[in-house]
Amino acid sequence: MSDDVAQVALLTSGETLPAWAADAVERLVAETPARITLEVRDASSSDRSPVETLRRAVELREWAVVGGLAEALSRDIEPLERRPVDDLPGIDDAERIRCEPETVDGWKNALPDPAVDRLAETDAAVRFGFGFLVGDALSAPDRGVLSFHHGNLREYRGQPMGFWEYVHGRETAGVTLQRLNETLDGGEIVAERRVRVGDAPTWRAVRRRLFAASEPMLADGVRNLRDPDFEPENLAEEELGDLYTLPKGRPVLTFVEKTARGALLG
Numbered sequence: 390m391s392d393d394v395a396q397v398a399l400l401t402s403g404e405t406l407p408a409w410a411a412d413a414v415e416r417l418v419a420e421t422p423a424r425i426t427l428e429v430r431d432a433s434s435s436d437r438s439p440v441e442t443l444r445r446a447v448e449l450r451e452w453a454v455v456g457g458l459a460e461a462l463s464r465d466i467e468p469l470e471r472r473p474v475d476d477l478p479g480i481d482d483a484e485r486i487r488c489e490p491e492t493v494d495g496w497k498n499a500l501p502d503p504a505v506d507r508l509a510e511t512d513a514a515v516r517f518g519f520g521f522l523v524g525d526a527l528s529a530p531d532r533g534v535l536s537f538h539h540g541n542l543r544e545y546r547g548q549p550m551g552f553w554e555y556v557h558g559r560e561t562a563g564v565t566l567q568r569l570n571e572t573l574d575g576g577e578i579v580a581e582r583r584v585r586v587g588d589a590p591t592w593r594a595v596r597r598r599l600f601a602a603s604e605p606m607l608a609d610g611v612r613n614l615r616d617p618d619f620e621p622e623n624l625a626e627e628e629l630g631d632l633y634t635l636p637k638g639r640p641v642l643t644f645v646e647k648t649a650r651g652a653l654l655g
Contacts, residue, residue: 394532394614396511398427399483401474402518409468409600410517410537411477413607418478420608421615425483427511428474429504431518432487468600490519499524513614515607516569523571532614533568535579535607539599541565542624546574547633551586551595556636556643560587562595564602566610568621575629577621580610590651592644 399414406414417423474480486507490498498519500508508514508529516522516536527534539550541563554562561583567576584602589595613619636644 394512394611395422395424396426397423398429398508398511398514398530399425400429400514400516400518400534402431405471405473406517407468408470408472409603411472412604414477416605417607417611421611423611425477425479427507428480428483428485429500429508430485430487431490433489468597493523497521497523500526505529513611521573522569527569527571535610536567536569536576537603538565538567538574539603540574541581542567542574542578542629544630545633546630548635551599552592552636552644553633554586555589555592555595555647556640560585562586562599564599564606566606573632575624577623579613579621580606582606591648
């Protein structure tokens with residue numbers, strides 16, 4: 390494996406990134422020879438109609454209320470504050486293109502050929518947008534498309550980040566930088582970290598720790614890919630953890646109880 394990870398593309402969903410992601414990109418540029426040479430931005434509309442919003446709330450049941458409250462209480466989490474993509478170091482020199490993804494199987498996204506062709510001229514891409522990406526874009530950059538999963542692929546796949554570890558009372562949670570394939574949260578592991586969360590009083594605190602652990606990992610991952618002796622870890626299907634989704638029923642009640650206790654202790 391050669392050491393030519395120099396041209397990096399960002400896949401984004403709008404004009405801003407969460408602060409933790411912006412910090413990760415800034416550290417990548419500061420600590421490695423990699424430079425941002427391309428931004429591919431999702432030009433499709435993400436606005437839901439009132440009917441779609443109501444249907445989604447019915448599907449989510451009690452999590453629509455509890456999760457919404459949790460998000461409202463998390464607005465002051467510094468890693469989630471939004472920063473302009475235009476403020477990223479070196480982005481002014483990058484090519485900027487917009488495209489609308491094609492929907493596959495009703496929920497996956499494939500990039501159009503012109504975007505794929507441009508990605509093929511880069512060494513690696515980092516996904517901060519476009520949802521669950523499939524198709525030729527995944528193999529277009531020489532080193533593939535990197536993406537963060539705030540969980541340990543061997544234990545917790547899916548969503549919400551850090552929620553199930555918090556509800557289950559786990560002592561640690563994971564952060565994974567994976568090279569994407571078409572398996573949901575089943576990509577090759579490029580970098581990973583364990584984060585102590587057993588003493589975190591709230592889900593908010595868990596997420597803060599996971600975001601903090603994320604910031605140096607993009608630079609770590611690119612350094613790994615530049616190492617000719619490094620091989621990303623490809624987990625077998627039986628090694629992958631359970632795939633979790635948005636909670637309903639008893640886990641939501643457990644979350645409320647733990648959050649109330651944590652808020653009192655905090």
